[in-house]
Amino acid sequence: xxxxxxxxxxxxxxxxxxxxxxxxxxxxxxxxxxxxxxxxxxxxxxxxxxxxxxxxxxxxxxxxxxxxxxxxxxxxxxxxxxxxxxxxxxxxxxxxxxxxxxxxxxxxxxxxxxxxxxxxxxxxxxxxxxxxxxxxxxxxxxxxxxxxxxxxxxxxxxxxxxxxxxxxxxxxxxxxxxxxxxxxxxxxxxxxxxxxxxxxxxxxxxxxxxxxxxxxxxxxxxxxxxxxxxxxxxxxxxxxxxxxxxxxxxxxxxxxxxxxxxxxxxxxxxxxxxxxxxxxxxxxxxxxxxxxxxxxxxxxxxxxxxxxxxxxxxxxxxxxxxxxxxxxxxxxxxxxx
Amino acid sequence: xxxxxxxxxxxxxxxxxxxxxxxxxxxxxxxxxxxxxxxxxxxxxxxxxxxxxxxxxxxxxxxxxxxxxxxxxxxxxxxxxxxxxxxxxxxxxxxxxxxxxxxxxxxxxxxxxxxxxxxxxxxxxxxxxxxxxxxxxxxxxxxxxxxxxxxxxxxxxxxxxxxxxxxxxxxxxxxxxxxxxxxxxxxxxxxxxxxxxxxxxxxxxxxxxxxxxxxxxxxxxxxxxxxxxxxxxxxxxxxxxxxxxxxxxxxxxxxxxxxxxxxxxxxxxxxxxxxxxxxxxxxxxxxxxxxxxxxxxxxxxxxxxxxxxx
Amino acid sequence: xxxxxxxxxxxxxxxxxxxxxxxxxxxxxxxxxxxxxxxxxxxxxxxxxxxxxxxxxxxxxxxxxxxxxxxxxxxxxxxxxxxxxxxxxxxxxxxxxxxxxxxxxxxxxxxxxxxxxxxxxxxxxxxxxxxxxxxxxxxxxxxxxxxxxxxxxxxxxxxxxxxxxxxxxxxxxxxxxxxxxxxxxxxxxxxxxxxxxxxxxxxxxxxxxxxxxxxxxxxxxxxxxxxxxxxxxxxxxxxxxxxxxxxxxxxxxxxxxxxxxxxxxxxxxxxxxxxxxxxxxxxxxxxxxxxxxxxxxxxxxxxxxxxxxxxxx
Numbered sequence: 004x005x006x007x008x009x010x011x012x013x014x015x016x017x018x019x020x021x022x023x024x025x026x027x028x029x030x031x032x033x034x035x036x037x038x039x040x041x042x043x044x045x046x047x048x049x050x051x052x053x054x055x056x057x058x059x060x061x062x063x064x065x066x067x068x069x070x071x072x073x074x075x076x077x078x079x080x081x082x083x084x085x086x087x088x089x090x091x092x093x094x095x096x097x098x099x100x101x102x103x104x105x106x107x108x109x110x111x112x113x114x115x116x117x118x119x120x121x122x123x124x125x126x127x128x129x130x131x132x133x134x135x136x137x138x139x140x141x142x143x144x145x146x147x148x149x150x151x152x153x154x155x156x157x158x159x160x161x162x163x164x165x166x167x168x169x170x171x172x173x174x175x176x177x178x179x180x181x182x183x184x185x186x187x188x189x190x191x192x193x194x195x196x197x198x199x200x201x202x203x204x205x206x207x208x209x210x211x212x213x214x215x216x217x218x219x220x221x222x223x224x225x226x227x228x229x230x231x232x233x234x235x236x237x238x239x240x241x242x243x244x245x246x247x248x249x250x251x252x253x254x255x256x257x258x259x260x261x262x263x264x265x266x267x268x269x270x271x272x273x274x275x276x277x278x279x280x281x282x283x284x285x286x287x288x289x290x291x292x293x294x295x296x297x298x299x300x301x302x303x304x305x306x307x308x309x310x311x312x313x314x315x316x317x318x319x320x321x322x323x324x325x326x327x328x329x330x331x332x333x334x335x336x337x338x339x340x
Numbered sequence: 341x342x343x344x345x346x347x348x349x350x351x352x353x354x355x356x357x358x359x360x361x362x363x364x365x366x367x368x369x370x371x372x373x374x375x376x377x378x379x380x381x382x383x384x385x386x387x388x389x390x391x392x393x394x395x396x397x398x399x400x401x402x403x404x405x406x407x408x409x410x411x412x413x414x415x416x417x418x419x420x421x422x423x424x425x426x427x428x429x430x431x432x433x434x435x436x437x438x439x440x441x442x443x444x445x446x447x448x449x450x451x452x453x454x455x456x457x458x459x460x461x462x463x464x465x466x467x468x469x470x471x472x473x474x475x476x477x478x479x480x481x482x483x484x485x486x487x488x489x490x491x492x493x494x495x496x497x498x499x500x501x502x503x504x505x506x507x508x509x510x511x512x513x514x515x516x517x518x519x520x521x522x523x524x525x526x527x528x529x530x531x532x533x534x535x536x537x538x539x540x541x542x543x544x545x546x547x548x549x550x551x552x553x554x555x556x557x558x559x560x561x562x563x564x565x566x567x568x569x570x571x572x573x574x575x576x577x578x579x580x581x582x583x584x585x586x587x588x589x590x591x592x593x594x595x596x597x598x599x600x601x602x603x604x605x606x607x608x609x610x611x612x613x614x615x616x617x618x619x620x621x622x623x624x625x626x627x628x629x630x631x632x633x634x635x636x637x638x639x640x641x642x643x644x645x646x647x648x649x650x
Numbered sequence: 651x652x653x654x655x656x657x658x659x660x661x662x663x664x665x666x667x668x669x670x671x672x673x674x675x676x677x678x679x680x681x682x683x684x685x686x687x688x689x690x691x692x693x694x695x696x697x698x699x700x701x702x703x704x705x706x707x708x709x710x711x712x713x714x715x716x717x718x719x720x721x722x723x724x725x726x727x728x729x730x731x732x733x734x735x736x737x738x739x740x741x742x743x744x745x746x747x748x749x750x751x752x753x754x755x756x757x758x759x760x761x762x763x764x765x766x767x768x769x770x771x772x773x774x775x776x777x778x779x780x781x782x783x784x785x786x787x788x789x790x791x792x793x794x795x796x797x798x799x800x801x802x803x804x805x806x807x808x809x810x811x812x813x814x815x816x817x818x819x820x821x822x823x824x825x826x827x828x829x830x831x832x833x834x835x836x837x838x839x840x841x842x843x844x845x846x847x848x849x850x851x852x853x854x855x856x857x858x859x860x861x862x863x864x865x866x867x868x869x870x871x872x873x874x875x876x877x878x879x880x881x882x883x884x885x886x887x888x889x890x891x892x893x894x895x896x897x898x899x900x901x902x903x904x905x906x907x908x909x910x911x912x913x914x915x916x917x918x919x920x921x922x923x924x925x926x927x928x929x930x931x932x933x934x935x936x937x938x939x940x941x942x943x944x945x946x947x948x949x950x951x952x953x954x955x956x957x958x959x960x961x962x963x
Contacts, residue, residue: 068550097552110543114375114565120544123561127553157375170547177551492668495946496939497901504935507923508676584792588905591794592920607795611909618802625795633790640786 008082009043010213011067011181016040016076018066022286034285036062038237040076044181044230049207049214051228051245053221053260055282059237060217064183067215068102069093080181098128101174105186107166111158117143117169118154124176142172147202164195171206183215188223200227221264225249230320233257236285236293239312243322253315253324253339256294292327302327304334316340375565382645389641392634399631403450411444414601423617434620436606437613438599442620446627448601452513454631456595456602457583460517461575464524469571471525472532477540477559487533493526502585506594516595520586524578531574532567539566569646573639580635587628603628654954662947669943670721673936674714677928721936727929736933739918744937747907747914751900754835758842758899759892765843766850766888767881773855781847788844794905797837801909804833814911834910838903842895849891853884886957893949897942 017040019033037059044050052060065071067078069086077084080099084090091099104110111120121139126132140150146168158166167187174182184203188196204227207214218224224231224245231248233241233256241254252258259277280297283289289296295305304327312323313330327333329340383389402409412431417438424435426442433442475486493501505519539545540563548558587604589595596602598609603624610621698707708716720727726736769781805813812830857863857880866876904916911917915934922930 065546070546070550094552097550102547102550104543104547106543110547112544112548112562112566115561123548123553123557124551127548127551127557173547173551488664489668491665492672495665495669495943496672497898497942499898499902499904500935500938500942503904503919503923504673504676504931505679507919507931508679580790584790587792588794591905592908593924607798611798614798614802615806618806622795622799622802625792625798628792629787629790629795632792633787636786636790 009079010046010081011044011215012077012079012082013043013067014041014077014079016063016066016078017074018062018071019074032286035237035288036285037066037073040234040237040239042232042239042242044213044215046180046213047211048229049216049227051216051218051224051231052234053218053224053231054234055260056219057236057282057285058234060219060234061185063234064102064185064215064217067183068100069096070102094128098177099179100181100183101177101179102183102185103167103170103174103187105190107163107170107190108158110170111166113158116155116157117148117161118150120158120169121173121176124173128177138176139172142175143169145175145206146172148172162195163191164199167191167199168202171203175206175210179212181213181215183217185217186219187216189218189220196223203227221261233260236282236288238293239323239325240294241322241324242312243315243317244319247317247319247322253322253329254294254326255298255300255328259297292325300328300335300337302335308333379569379642379645383641386641386645389638389645392637392641395630396634396638399450399627400454402447403454406444406447406451409447411447412441414440414444414448415599416440417599423613423620425617426619433623434617436610436620442623445601445606446603446623449603449606449624449627450631452596452600452602453583453587453604453628456513456517456520456586457579457631457635460520460524460582460586461578463517463521464528464578465571465575467521468525468528469532472529472534472571473536473559473563473567475529476533476536477555477563479537479540483533483537486529490526490529490533493522494530496523498523498527498581499585499588502589503592503594506589511594511597513596513600516586516589519589519594520582523585524582527578528571528575532571535567535570536563539563569642573643573646576635576639576642580632580639583628583632583635587624655951658947658950658954662943666940666943669939670718670936671714673932673939674717676935677932678710678713717932726933726936729930730927731925731930736929739930740915740933740937743913743915743918743934746912747900747903747916750831750834750838750912750914751896751903753831754838755842755892755896755899757835758839758895759846761839762843762846763850763888766847767854767877769847770851770854770858771877773858778851782851785844785847785851788840789848791840791844793837793841793902794909796840797833797906797909800833800837814909830910830912834906834912837906837909838899842892842899845895846888846891850884850888853887854880857883886953889956890949890953893945893952897945901938901942 016037018037019035022032022034040059040063042050052063054060062071066073066076077087079085080091080096085096086093111117115123118136118139121142122130122132122135125135125138130138140154143150143154148165148168153161153165153169158169161169170187188199188203191199200223203214206212214227216224216227228245231241231243231245232239233248233254235256241248241252241257243253248257249261252261262277278297283293283296290306291308292298292301292305292310295301298305308327310325310327310330310333312325315322315324315329327335328337331338331340417440418435419439421431421435421439422437424431424439426432426434428434431441431443433446436442436445471486471490475483496504502516502519502523505522506516509515509519545558545562548562553561586595587602587607590602590604591608593608596605598605606624607621607628610617610624614621724737726740728735729739732739765781765785769778769785772778801813804811811832813833814830863876863880866879871879900915902916903914904919906912907914907916908920915938918930919934919938921927922934
């Protein structure tokens with residue numbers, strides 16, 4: 004599975020946000036939004052990122068787009084470093100990587116027609132006006148909206164699903180290789196969501212795209228992804244092939260997260276919520292393993308030492324877990340392999 | 341009177357009426373109206389705004405075309421006909437304390453008074469609008485710098501600052517204009533900055549940045565159009581304030597000087613005549629009031645038509 | 651909360667310094683030497699001596715710090731006209747302005763809140779429309795014109811109240827002085843009343859349309875209890891507007907005080923401008939603007955007390 008040059012490689016990505024209210028004289032408080040996140044994406048696959056709200060999924064997406072500057076870390080696209088000597092410039096990065104946001108309404112300028120919104124990107128990259136509009140029409144057709152019917156409309160004259168289709172068209176206007184979908188279908192009605200997901204899969208196949216699919220919806224992620232990345236409080240806790248992670252979750256957090264899904268079978272009831280309470284405050288995360296405060300297997304080593312991700316054997320490819328139970332010499336009483 | 345009525349500024353974008361329908365309503369091509377067309381259409385159905393617009397248009401037109409209206413000379417005094425009552429033959433609105441025709445003076449007075457109401461706001465709009473856009477769009481240190489300086493000027497009551505500047509510079513129309521402009525720049529900067537910051541945080545601006553477009557293109561295409569509405573509404577309120585303050589400066593002798601026809605100055609010189617001709621002595625103030633009120637009502641109308649909350 | 655308080659007070663310091671710098675600069679914008687207007691035709695040597703005694707011969711930034719230092723110790727200099735200490739002149743004038751300012755605010759705010767609550771609660775009725783129209787007329791009103799109207803009605807036509815001045819009695823609380831205060835107070839109260847009425851109305855209407863009010867109604871609360879909830883929620887916004895209005899009223903009283911020859915700060919400012927009495931001019935502007943800064947501070951603190959969301963942000 005490990006190709007010499009992964010399509011996108013992310014190493015040690017870190018972003019701490021300063022908190023406004025700081026104590027006089029005291030140290031600056033930081034929200035550790037994304038801490039030491041590393042992963043690879045292979046060309047043509049879909050990587051899903053899951054986790055509770057506030058775990059840093061969306062921040063990761065924005066960091067990759069460089070909408071927020073990372074504090075640390077290296078991003079390489081097609082083996083070229085981003086914003087480094089001899090690497091990709093911001094403009095080149097954004098030609099190759101595009102993003103779709105959750106709020107379909109807020110992500111479209113209410114004063115622009117659909118066509119103008121889509122044509123803005125190409126125009127910014129020097130495509131002449133007529134050609135850009137022509138291209139916008141083609142893209143509208145591609146995402147399943149009749150150009151002559153919808154092109155001249157304003158965002159408020161469209162339904163949520165239609166608006167999200169326009170947002171896809173806009174993201175595709177620069178012919179990117181990688182599209183980051185940040186909760187892109189989460190706000191849609193379930194019936195519309197399925198249609199839009201199918202469209203996404205078709206587009207991916209036809210245009211040979213690679214997706215980074217960020218969502219809190221475990222079922223949707225299972226449906227679209229090839230690999231899954233599970234995040235907790237800014238850290239990666241588990242990474243692996245989707246079927247492996249879903250059927251044999253290794254990390255206690257992943258297990259709890261998957262167990263908290265309501266079952267489709269009315270006979271199976273969740274007796275006791277596997278995850279209790281809210282995630283701890285990201286300003287002052289627990290020492291050692293960040294999940295230990297909610298973990299049933301927590302021991303003293305979990306508080307003193309941060310578990311490094313380790314490879315676990317898996318038939319379908321690379322699978323890593325950051326948990327002391329999986330580290331042979333960690334000193335945790337439970338040893339899993 | 342002063343525009344700091346609301347501490348909060350919220351912007352509602354577009355014409356979002358309720359949740360968008362999930363059903364696809366077919367709309368034929370070409371029937372869509374732009375945002376500004378919609379606003380125009382709403383204004384056209386607002387009788388109050390229309391009436392105010394009409395009154396103001398009349399005032400401005402009369403002031404501009406005053407020399408061709410066949411009015412008596414506004415500067416010709418005649419002590420034989422001092423303080424003629426309203427309705428006197430040949431002097432429809434009577435005469436002032438020097439026997440000058442009131443109607444003519446009020447119409448000519450509109451030239452200075454309306455100009456002194458509108459020009460400072462236009463100037464402040466150019467300067468403050470630019471500063472606010474830059475501060476709001478850049479954020480960070482640039483924003484800090486611009487807004488902290490703005491805060492200092494904002495820490496003066498408007499009338500006091502205008503009087504202080506005009507008083508220090510000395511009497512005169514140009515100084516009064518400058519004084520009021522300086523008073524309004526921080527106010528416009530604040531509103532523009534606040535709206536720009538709000539717009540900049542929206543996803544569509546993120547998306548525009550993600551497309552790799554430059555700051556200038558983003559401001560032109562995505563920010564300006566959305567900032568313009570709220571700032572325009574605010575500027576209209578400021579014109580109404582400006583008319584009152586500038587006439588007020590002339591009223592205490594800091595703006596226009598005699599024998600100029602200017603409403604505030606006329607109100608002041610006629611103060612000595614309140615015992616003899618109370619009705620006449622109130623006329624200039626009446627003009628200030630009407631003009632100021634019209635701008636206020638138009639601002640209300642615009643606010644409603646644009647769905648802007650200031 | 652305490653932390654917010656300290657931070658807010660701390661934040662006022664640079665603003666106050668900035669304001670003092672603006673006030674200082676303003677006076678030095680004046681064309682010509684501040685002395686030449688007063689001294690008139692004197693020989694050069696005497697002028698130079700006088701300039702040195704006022705410190706006008708030093709560079710501007712040094713003058714600023716010297717001035718700031720003396721202001722900090724309460725020394726605002728001496729009037730060029732009368733030679734009296736500016737601080738003393740100002741305190742008297744400020745007391746007079748405060749007297750009409752407080753009365754006008756009390757009157758304007760209570761009337762405005764009542765009208766606004768009433769109007770917002772009965773939204774859309776003809777009474778609401780009347781109140782709204784009156785309020786928009788009020789905010790557009792040139793208050794110096796209103797002052798003249800009041801004089802014409804109450805002094806000229808009916809002869810009930812004196813048109814100007816302060817009365818001869820030394821005490822502010824004499825009947826005669828009070829009679830002199832009525833018209834200036836009315837003229838000053840109009841704008842704050844209208845502004846507060848508009849804000850309160852908008853606020854009440856917005857709160858009434860919120861879902862929590864519906865939830866209260868659904869729980870069967872009486873309209874009186876609901877009114878209490880509405881008031882509680884409208885308070886922070888109305889409070890902020892009231893504070894600003896009070897400060898604006900004091901700062902903007904120059905026009906009304908001029909009409910009534912009321913011996914307050916505004917009137918003093920007017921005299922100082924035309925006498926080109928720079929120390930008095932500087933002192934008055936400084937006092938009024940510092941008061942404005944101070945009021946803003948108080949309003950912010952009150953607001954954080956009335957609305958816990960403010961201090962947390």
